[in-house]
Amino acid sequence: MDFDEPDVAGMQAYADELRRTFLRLQEEGDELRRQAQAIQVTEKSRDGLIAATVGPRGELVRLDIDPRIYRHPDARQLAASITDTVHRAADKARERILEVFEPLIPPDQMRAHLDGDMETVMAQLADQMAGREKPRDPA
The missing domain is CATH 3.30.1310.10 (Nucleoid-associated protein YbaB-like domain)
Structure with missing residues (x-):
């Protein structure tokens, strides 16, 4: 990831996705848990x-x-x-x-979390922040 030239649109899209996911977790998290x-x-x-x-x-x-x-x-x-x-x-x-x-967390991301595979989790995060992975609309 090149930190000198950030993909501002990708980072904004990822931040928006995180906000939507957080709000849904607040609303639906207890029931999913x-x-x-x-x-x-x-x-x-x-x-x-x-x-x-x-x-x-x-x-x-x-x-x-x-x-x-x-x-x-x-x-x-x-x-x-x-x-x-x-x-x-x-x-x-x-x-x-x-x-x-699955309605809130893509299976590949959840699988990486369950596996404790921090390398994959961090790579997915970097890809999303760099705009290389299309943000998922949880709505």
């Missing part, structure tokens, strides 16, 4: 013997194991199946979070 906090996703294992329910951050809320699992005891397979099932549920919960916030 409530929706996001209420997310729970249940996923079944491929064999149907394990059900994992996760919350909005992918944290395990409930784990159900069908007693038929003991017919063929294999601790490693059980652990792998639980891990796979929890990961698939967490991925779906994450997608639901993206859907909830």
Whole structure:
């Protein structure tokens, strides 16, 4: 980004977008937060013997194991199946979070925030401020 010759129109458009987004967050933020906090996703294992329910951050809320699992005891397979099932549920919960916030935050930006990918977040911010990325109208 060349700070000597700023794209004033791009910066103004981005500032306007931020203001609109902030105002919408004030109006809709509590409801979106409530929706996001209420997310729970249940996923079944491929064999149907394990059900994992996760919350909005992918944290395990409930784990159900069908007693038929003991017919063929294999601790490693059980652990792998639980891990796979929890990961698939967490991925779906994450997608639901993206859907909830999509009216205000573009999914690629929200994904970068959720991933803690500050390099991408900063690059997106620089692109928007430089006018290289068209501001999104949240209205």
